[in-house]
Amino acid sequence: MANSPRTALITGASSGSGLAAAIATARAGWQTIAALADSDQAGVIREAAQKAGVEIAVRFMDVTDEDSVSAAVEGVIVDYRQLNAVVNNVSAGRLIPLQVRSLVEVRRFMEVNYFGVLNVSKAVVPHLRACGGRLITVTNVDGVAGQALNEVSGEADVAGGEAEEGRVATPAPHSLVVSVIAPGRDATECFDNVGVEPGNVGAVTAAAGPYSAAIRGCLGPTAGRPGGPRGCEVAEMIVEALAIKTPAFRIQTTNEGHWVTGAAQGQGRSKMLSGG
Secondary structure: OOOOOOEEEEEOOOOHHHHHHHHHHHHOOOEEEEEEOOHHHHHHHHHHHHHHOOOEEEEEOOOOOHHHHHHHHHHHHHHHOOOOEEEEOOOOOOOOOHHHOOHHHHHHHHHHHHHHHHHHHHHHHHHHHHOOOEEEEEOOHHHOOOOOOOHHHHHHHHHHHHHHHHHHOOOOOOOOEEEEEEOOOOOOHHHHHOOOEOOEOHHHHHHHHHHHHHHHHHHHHHOOOOOOOOHHHHHHHHHHHHHOOOOOOEEEOOHHHHHHHHHHOOOOHHHHHHOO
16 A cells, blocks of 8 residues: 555546646646536546546535535545545635625535535545645635625635644644645636626626625726636646645745735735745
């Protein structure tokens, strides 16, 4: 088993940075397993893997269902004998203020973005500890500096980040290498899924009622997805974080991420952009 290829499980791998990360880890020599909630997306992954010239296994996992997560993880252990890395990448949401959301919608969002992360982490951490593996959670800069009128997204990212930071502080033998990768508002399908289309913020703001104008002003420079990281750029950062012996806990992938994080922490602009 010592000479077996390392095994990585990636959630939210049907599109965007998750799919890019699955391809990138496979290219880097990992046995990569893409976890999906929707079986209809399996063909997308297999086609992308074939085009990239790599092999990616597919497992079905509903991150909001603890039994589904446990069954999928145990299946991986049975088939591969070990689990060396897990990337929590699944997410969902809409850019709508809390004041015009129903709490039913908020709970659905939190089930995926927060409790889904906890479900996966709870199931995989014992296996990662057993082989000195590592856990990566992909969130957003909103977890460091909240986006105006989008409180729910920030709350989920903050909560998820704090939970993972607690694992870093856990003493041996229960410690684990953990990183939180926080891209700027990325130019992938994840951004599409919240309703923003290039050059058109109307799809996002229509449901925001009296907050529509304010949201248009806040989205301003990010509407149309200019300058955000593409999925491949986020994937490269994931592979790098898996490769380095001691990666940073919180990793920003773009100048926007450094700028927003630095602003939240009161750093000067030059320091924000350099990441120093």
